[in-house]
Amino acid sequence: MHESTMVRHNRVFDDASSGTPNDSNVLFGRRPECARIDQLLAEPLTGASAALVITGDPGIGKTSLLRYARDGARTLKVLSVSGVEAETMFPFAALGRLLTPVLDRLGSLPAVQADALRCALTLSAERPRDRFAVCAAAFQLLATTAERSPTLVLVDDAQWLDVSTAEALAFTARRLRAEGLVLLIATRDAGGFADIEQLNIGALDEDSAAELLTARFAAAPAEEVVRALTAELGGNPLALHEVSGTLTRAELTGTDPLRAPFSAENAASRIFGPRISALDRASLHALRITAVAAGDGLEVVLAALAAKPGDCAALESLENKGLVAVEVADVHFVHPLLRTAVLTNLTPGQLRALHRTVASVMTAPSQAERRAWHLAEAALGPDEAAARALEQAADHALRRSGYAGAALALERAAELSRDGPSKARRFCAAANAAHSAGQLDTALRLLRKSEEYTVDPVLHADIADMRGRIELHTGRASVARMVWQAGAVAVSEVDPARAASLRATAAIGALAAGDPAGACALAREAAHSASPADGNTQLLSKTVIGNALTLMGQESDGMRWMREAAASTRKPAAGEPDIEWVLVGALSGVTWYGEEIDPRGFLDPLLHQLRRSGALGHLPLALHVAALADSRRGRLQSGRSAAAEAAELAAGIGDVFTLCPALGCLALLEAQVGDEQSCRAHAAESLRQREVTRLGVMHHVALEGLGLLELSLNRPDRAIPYLEEVNRGPEPDVRDPMVVRVSSLDLIEAYVRVGADISATMRDQLGGFAGLTLPPALSALIWRAMALVAGDGDYDEFFSRALAFHARCPSPFDAARTRLCYGERLRRAGRRRDAREHLRCSLDGFERIGARLWAARAATELTAAGQPAKARSGSVADALTAQELEVAQLAANGGTNREIATQLFLSVKTIEMHLGRVYRKVGVRSRTQLANSFRDSVKDCV
Missing domain, CATH: 3.40.50 (Rossmann fold)
Known part of the structure; x- marks a missing residue:
């Protein structure tokens, strides 16, 4: 630490300093x-x-x-x-x-x-x-x-x-x-x-500057001097303090005019230039060695100085002159501006020679990383020895998860390489490290450099694989597709399996870019050319084919492929699976709403493993997938906890790609449970993040949540704009087919409730869907929508079919909604007794899963049907925030505070704080009471 507005005090504040105050340590204007x-x-x-x-x-x-x-x-x-x-x-x-x-x-x-x-x-x-x-x-x-x-x-x-x-x-x-x-x-x-x-921290005003100068000189400076110095030095207190020390008393009082113009930029040379110029040759050399070896330690500085007799004594002279501070294991300048002044006055040749001297004395294995950088700074033109040393330093950094530092070392190694293939390999390795560090723009820049020198088709495939992922994650799906396809072509003759993998990922890019036919063709080609044992490629291919066929109107075939993909996620291939793409497959299976396979069976062990290994990088996406699965299956409270944790962790590690959909999923779950304020806030943030990520598909779930919220509040007219936007999509290349499908059924309900006409096209589509073999939950929603638009002679049959499909799959939220719609229709038809049966079941269903606003709607309808009812005040979970709920669930299941803190990557004190709030809200005093309360009130909600 170095900057100071302290009067008569310019001591370095570093790790070892005591920071003891004295009477002169005064801050001005702060x-x-x-x-x-x-x-x-x-x-x-x-x-x-x-x-x-x-x-x-x-x-x-x-x-x-x-x-x-x-x-x-x-x-x-x-x-x-x-x-x-x-x-x-x-x-x-x-x-x-x-x-x-x-x-x-x-x-x-x-x-x-x-x-x-x-x-x-x-x-x-x-x-x-x-x-x-x-x-x-x-x-x-x-x-x-x-x-x-x-x-x-x-x-x-x-x-x-x-x-x-x-x-x-x-x-x-x-x-x-x-x-x-x-x-x-x-x-x-x-x-x-x-x-x-x-x-x-802004500039000092003239009054504060005058106080500083007065305290420094024990005399008041002239107003015009204060005004001139404050203006020319930008009110910078350090510059005022140090530069004013070079003034004569006559200049300070205004008797003599100020000399050459001052500025904060030339403060270093004005302050330290004369002191450096006055040094003898040995002292100047010692000062330069100290500047170049900054951070390397006292032992290195002394060894570098030992090459010349007398230079070690010169270091002590520098200390006596107040230019450096020598400690047990280190030496540093009294002010960084002094180091800047020293280095600025060196010629490039002098600087290289000094780095070479320092590198020559760093022979210990523990010094290899720093030595490599000194060798790099000493190099004039290509230097393979320095490049190899940097590559070894990068390998050491990678073993410690120092990915950003490794990227810097590998990039410099590539620059020092003598031949093109070495440059290409090292630039690609640097890009890989930068990608692992989350530095996507840097990784793209390095990949482009690698491409300039690449002649190896396998390396070209590596570049294409990485660049495609970055392009997709930053919203450029069409570019990602082209990059992956080019990589597949380049490597097809020498590595057919790699080419198949790249075609499968290119198919994902095509699907995201709105070309289902092209995606299907690429995925089929990948599946055909890949080995049956290549689990990841087969998983991706089946996932894309299923999505693409359904988009093209071939729902039955599409669902068959999706079932195969979902089964693949439960049985990953032998070896270390590519977890990112496995999660894509699971997410796709979840998105195709209502499949009998519950992704939680695959995800729960995966979540446990990610937490146990501390793999925060993958955890947000896995939690988001789990939350979406819970949302679709009516596990609203556990889904809300998972989505909230996904969003919080994604924000904490800077994962904007996952943050946007996680916030949208959280908004959807909050719409389901009836937390209006939180739903609107998280949906708004998700939509804002969508602009950051430029991934249009990410905004759909948030809009679906807002539409669902308005329906729960019995405001279908306000739901329609949100649901229409979901179905319309911002542009054709960013539509999520299943979100569109589910929200289109909600849109039909909104149209019916406001008395709007349903288009003939929409009616025909519903009729076509009804004849397809689809997952039970999705079939139930389609029959519910058909019942809503049906005439008086058909709606009983259609609602009955919907309820029959609900009985085949666990989807309590949607089953309760179907009961609500059926009861409303029966009541309007004057069949109040029949209506009460369904409305009572609807109310009970909503209350069991904690859907407060929907329960209130059902209670209102039940009262109107002749059976006075009021929604219960709510379950234990209703009063808790998402994180409080998650902590409470873990504590109720027997977790200690430290175990919970480890699992959620929070501190023990934070867990104690959350549990204290939980106890007050729930009205308990112990974990046993909390567990009993949750067993009685929450188990049906999760």
């Missing part, structure tokens, strides 16, 4: 900022948590505010770290320094998380499967620390954090709830912390 920090420092003492990102230009006072926080945290445990510009390419470098004081508590973490963190910090050779496992482990370690003592975490110069550390800290900030922990992050711009509360 009263509101200090007040906000004071508020945050009070949070941990009450068990609360908070995170704040302090942004502003260099020298604006961010470090001073962190020092103010440390000085005020007298009752808190303080952990601190500063980003180092020279370490941005080293994975978890800053995280290791931050957590070193509390690593003795690693044993209190779940084994998977502890192993992940040990691996990331090079404390073991284990490799975590998912980069977010390290994020979860870092969060849990900090939360565990705060359990023992309220904790303040200070992070300065976050713009220089390595990407892996920044990601872990952002994850921690997003998960904070009730740990008793405050996280303050100072950085020049928010970057990856943009969704966390911001405090931007």
Whole structure:
């Protein structure tokens, strides 16, 4: 940490400094900022948590505010770290320094998380499967620390954090709830912390600048001098403090005019230039070595200086002159601007020579990663030795899940490679690492570079596979299809199995792009050419064929293929399946509403495995699929919990591809249970995220939820616009066929309820569907819709057929809706006794699954039919938020607080907070009472 508005105090605030205040440590013009920090420092003492990102230009006072926080945290445990510009390419470098004081508590973490963190910090050779496992482990370690003592975490110069550390800290900030922990992050711009509360630090005004200058010189400067300095230095307190030190008293008082124009940009040379120029040759060399070896440690600096007699003594001279600070294991500049000034004055040749000198003394295996980067900086033109060293450094980073750092090393290795094939291979490997790090734009850029040098068809297929996935995930389905097809053509002669796999994925792209005929052709070709043992390719092919045939009006054949695909998801091929595509198959099976196969039978073991292994990267999508399955089968409360967790985890790890549909599914479930406010909020956020992802298909479930909500509120006129938009689609290449099918049946109900005419085309389509062999649940909905538009002589038969199909599959929500529609029709026909039977069953069904608004509608209809009724006040689950419900269910099933925290990637304190709220809302005092309450009230709802 370095920036300061402190008077007569320019001491570096780093990991080891005590931060002891003195009378001269005064902040000028920062009263509101200090007040906000004071508020945050009070949070941990009450068990609360908070995170704040302090942004502003260099020298604006961010470090001073962190020092103010440390000085005020007298009752808190303080952990601190500063980003180092020279370490941005080293994975978890800053995280290791931050957590070193509390690593003795690693044993209190779940084994998977502890192993992940040990691996990331090079404390073991284990490799975590998912980069977010390290994020979860870092969060849990900090939360565990705060359990023992309220904790303040200070992070300065976050713009220089390595990407892996920044990601872990952002994850921690997003998960904070009730740990008793405050996280303050100072950085020049928010970057990856943009969704966390911001405090931007602006320039000092003239009055504050005058106070600073007066305190510095114990004399009041002239007003015109203050005005000129404040304007020219942009109100930057560090520049004011340091540059004013170069003024004479006559200049300060206005007796003499100010010399050459000042600026914040040339502050480094104005402040430190004369001091650097005054150094002797040995001291200057020592200063340059220290600048180049920043972060490498005192041992490396001394070894590099030992090559020249007397240079080690020069380091001590630099310390005596107040230019560097020497500690037990490190040496650093008293101010980063000094390092900037030193490096700026070096010629490229001088800089390469210095890096070469430093690299030559780094011979220990533990120094290989840093040595590789020094070799790279020392290279003039292609250098295969440096490239190999960087490749080895990248491999070490990958073994620790440091994907972003590995991408940087591999990209530089590719640039230093002598031949085209090596460049192509290394650029592709860099893209793969960037993709694993979630850096999709970077991965695309690197893939394009790899393509420039690629002559190997297998490598071309690798590039096409990865690029196609990125294009699809970012909403460019047509481009993804073309990329995958080209990759299949390139590799067809040398690797037919790989070509088949690429054609299957190209079929997904074609389907998403609105070309079902092309998708079907590609999928059939892939299925024909792939080996029967190639489970993933066969799964994808069958899934696409089923979807495509149904889109083209061949529902019976389509459902046959879908049944085969759904069965494949239950029995994945031997070996390590491609989990992303397996989930696609499961999701497709769920989407084709009403299939007898319940995807939960496949998903529950998968969810357990993902949680146990800490694989947060895949968990949001798996939870979303589970939530959608629950929604379709009437398990509304468990579905709501799964969807809420999917959305929260997706937001926490930056998975916008899953966040949009997860929010839409959550809105749909909230429409079913009758939580109007939450439904509208989550639907709106899902629609906003759809614009971010550019995946039009993602918005349909949210709109379906809004339409369903309006129907539950008995406002069919307001439901129609939402449901019409779902069926119309924003453009032809982004329609989800089954959402359209189900919502079209809801749309028919809305039309009937407002007295609108049903088009002849829609009636013909319904009649055609009725003759097809479809899943029971879907057939039930079709017969219900036919009953709604039928004449007086037919609706009894059609409703009876719908109920018969409902009896063949578990879909309590839709069965209750059918009973409601039937009862309403009977009541309007004057058959009140018959109506009451169905309305009573409808009310009971809605109440059992916790569909409050629908239950209220059924109660109103039942009363109108002559049997006074009122919907029950609700179940235990109705009063709980989605996360409270999930915590309550796990606790009722016997989970301890720590077990629940591990499963949900939350802290023990947060679980305690949620359980406290659950106890108050449910009216219980113990887990036993909670379990009994859930057994009595919730089991039918989940």
